[in-house]
Amino acid sequence: MSDQILRALLLRNERGGFSASVENLDFDDLPQAGDVLVQISFSCLNYKDALAVTDESPIVRGDYPFVPGIDLAGTVIESDDPLFHEGDIVISTGGGIGEKCWGGLSTAQRIPSKYLVKAPIGLSTRHAMIFGTAGVTAMLSVMDLENAGVKPEHGEVLVTGATGGVGSFSIMLLQKAGFDVVACTGKPEAAEYLKRLGATRILNRREYELEKLRPLDKSRWTAAVDTVGGTLLARVISQINTHGAVAVCGLAGGSELNTTVFPFILRGINLLGIDSNTCSVPIREKVWARMLEDISVPELEAMATEITLDDVVDVSRQFLAGKITGRYYVSLVDSQN
Secondary structure, three states, X not given: OOOOEEEEEEEEEEOOEEEEEEEEEEHHHOOXXXXXXXXXXXXXXXXHHHHHHHOOOOOOOOOOOEOOOOEEEEEEEEEOOOOOOOOOEEEEEOOOEOOOEOOOOEOEEEEOHHHOEEOXXXXXXXXXXXXXXXXXXXXXXXXXXHHOOOOHXXXXXXXXXXXXXXXXXXXXXXXXXXXXXXXXXXOHHHHHHHHHHOOOEEEEXXXXXXXXXXXXXXXXXXXXXXXXXXXXXXXXXXXXXXXXXXXXXXXXXXXXXXXXXXXXXHOOOEEEEOOOOOOXXXXXXXXHHHHHHHOOHHHHHOOEEEEEHHHHHHHHHHHHOOOOOOEEEEEOOOOXX
């Protein structure tokens, strides 16, 4: 492999100057810690990736130079792990790649095998990356709400940050599970998109946030999937029905949470923390199997936009500016030599 060239988005942070650019690398430049070498076909763009690529938050915990990208899908080229063999189709979502070790925004990468799962039969690498961490997080949220006893007959489920990747998948998956879904968004122009995903009705986030925030408000939602955090999450918590639940999986609106114990001790609600990074391989396998069962290819395609490695920096800026709707996945096929 030493004479082959690969392309990667390389982050540099030298003498206080940060940069992100696509560069040519040798296979020998890849970190040697990974025990599985993967030819990457597709990656995708997540909130964490946008933060890392623009240096808006200290996502990267490895040494610079660094290749970001918390998701990847591709084919095993070499493996020192007996569970993986040359030609296996594999997926990695989170777990540490793109944060602690080099990630998926590269045409090839050495990956620790503990971060890999074999792709379910029938799932292409492209479709795997339309799902990506966003799909995994949404599916975990729905499954945890179900495990908490939330049922469709109990009432409406609210999804905040509805036009984002996690929000979009949450709407689709909740609707598939039989729930009436209310999509909360600051983009009223995206109403038709959200209804196509399965939202029963649309809640204007700006108008919703103008309502008085009470420690214990009138019950409105049997459950919620919150991707925003901050004051919006505090509002949602105060309006959850008795014995309802909120799956918390994002902080686009802030990491602080100022609330009271009243919804918890007077209504017995549950706050469910969703962390797709740390879930076990068996749980990941269940998540992928159910996503593949619940969401059809046409539905998946309808929310996806393909970009190239050269587009990632610009699209990351748009992502953080709130100008992105749906899922953006990165094709690396044309970049391979």
